[in-house]
Amino acid sequence: MSTRTDRPVPDYIAKAAAPVRDHLAAATTLASFLQTAGTLTLDERRVIVDQALVLLEQNYVHLPLKAAMYAVNPVQRLRLLARRLERQTDADMPPEWTFHAEVSEIFLSVRDLHTNYLLPAPFNGKIAFLPFLVESFTEQGDGTAAERFLVTRVAQGFAPPGFGPGTEITHWSGIPISTAVDLHAARFAGSNVEARRTRGVQSLTLRPLRIHLPPFEEWVTVSYLDADGTARELREDWQVVDNLPPLVGTGTLGTAGASQGIDLETDEVGRAKVLLFAPRVVAQQRAVEAGEPAPGLEAGEIATTMPKVFKAREVTTASGTFGHLRIFTFAVDDPVAFVEEFVRLVGLLPDRGLVLDVRDNGGGHIFAAEFTLQTLTPRRITPEPTQFISTPLNLRICRRHQNDPDIDLGAWVPSMEQAVEIGAAFSRAFPITPEDGANAVGQRYSGPVVLVTNARCYSATDIFTAGFQDHRIGTVLGVDRNTGAGGANVWTHDLLSALLADDPATPYRPLPAEASMRVAIRRTLRVGAQSGTPVEDLGVTPDELHRMTRRDLLEGNADLMERAGQLLKAMTPHAVAITDTATTGGALRLKVKTTNIDRLDVYIDQRPKASLDLLDGHADVTVPDAAAANSARVEGYVDGELVASRTEQLH
Structure with a gap:
């Protein structure tokens, strides 16, 4: 473990925007942070592996699918790890980071962003970051297309020579940037090639330590071209700081905790981006809580009571003026309040057409996602049905929570009991979202709608996109060939433990040092023309494809909005x-x-x-x-x- 802690505090932290300056002042170098890690005992490691076996072997709904698609056997790997831990002693056990690396790699092998090993203290709640953001676009040539990588955001006060938005990155610590992205993509989960690659780009500068091991390197060397085309290099230390807190908790017993469909990594990264590159959102949230006018609104932007959730504005294109509503997350406690604010905002936007933008939305409350669909269509909404994998433990959980007002699992019990006799792998499928709630409000926006997606759309956002397409609400315009393909409801180890808390024979044991785990518990199936098709690993294929351009990255999605405007203009309003x-x-x-x-x-x-x-x-x-x-x-x-x-x- 490194002891290099003599690096000076970066200037940009002292120059950070006022709403986040005090928060960022607590940042420390990665090397200093790692000195606080490494306290798990051998017995604690054994508990973690034992509980991982319970979740993956007896709760994990996608286990048969993942074993078939990726030729992996995470259960056997955990058994082997458990056997090695039995033979180890406190004196000869390997360093803690190697244990975390192996458990994480076993979870990552199933390529499921719902199913995670969540690292213990001091990693949980922390984000490792570099003070800039890198994104990619496709440059079209004479019958060719090349992926290029640009700096698109920098933290306030970070200004190396010739470095800023628009700077092209050529190498990453001596590795050609495209190859570096491929290497990063191979380390991070993703249910399809585009999902993995986009996460490879994202992980260059942002790492949620709750989910991923810290970077192996203490600093990176970035090779780039300045505005004059001169080759330059930048060396920058990784910093570690507490992330902004999540909007909702997901481990408590109740409707909200049991109805989650969220990619925790994207949720963590989204909050980190606000902290580093959009401090005005922090100021707006504080203003909302204080009952004051929202500061820092952009031209054409409409103030919202949920600035961390929505951004609404008018956008003018060659095809006309339309509404643009960005939904950053479905992670809310109150899905009804979410829909009410959504309806209020679309009512203030032009009624000739709406660009509904869910890029980088990692999901959240499944009710919020499926309740919103009704506001955009005259058709009755059919929520996506879900299935448990048929195991004795899942049946036991469902039996104990029949007619439970907090989490009623009774619908799944008969088919799971029957599965013992007929050998069915899964229960029958029933929706999580109540159908009455999904149709209680009805249509509230009558203009044409284009839904913009990318490969970081996941979980409840996959469900929302599938429902949008299955109910023929409008056109899905993707900047990638698939959404993230996360088709499941996810439960935490804390929630599973709470469901059997009064059972003396419960297999769930408390995890040490604030470690945790999550598992895909119920898989979702599509409705409509693709009825019965699983969302997991397949995702949603957009109706139209638009590859991001240089103008998109540097000029507020200019070409993307033009393409969406063309589609809206061609649609007849009713x-x-x-x-x-x-x-x-x-x-x-x-x-x-x-x-x-x-x-x-x-x-x-x-x-x-x-x-x-x-x-x-x-x-x-x-x-x-x-x-x-x-x-x-x-x-x-x-x-x-x-x-x-x-x-x-x-x-």
């Missing part, structure tokens, strides 16, 4: 709206405005009451004996196909 209601003599009168609709159906308190053909964009409908009705819904059709809907509460 809308219906109840503009006025009145009661006369016990009858209810509705005035309705429509766009590109040829038939209107009217429902009062969910019952059909009228249907009429339209010659223009207006309708005046009188429904007898409906003055006391609670709700009215109008549905618009074109050539017999439902294309728009609006529900209004009348009292």
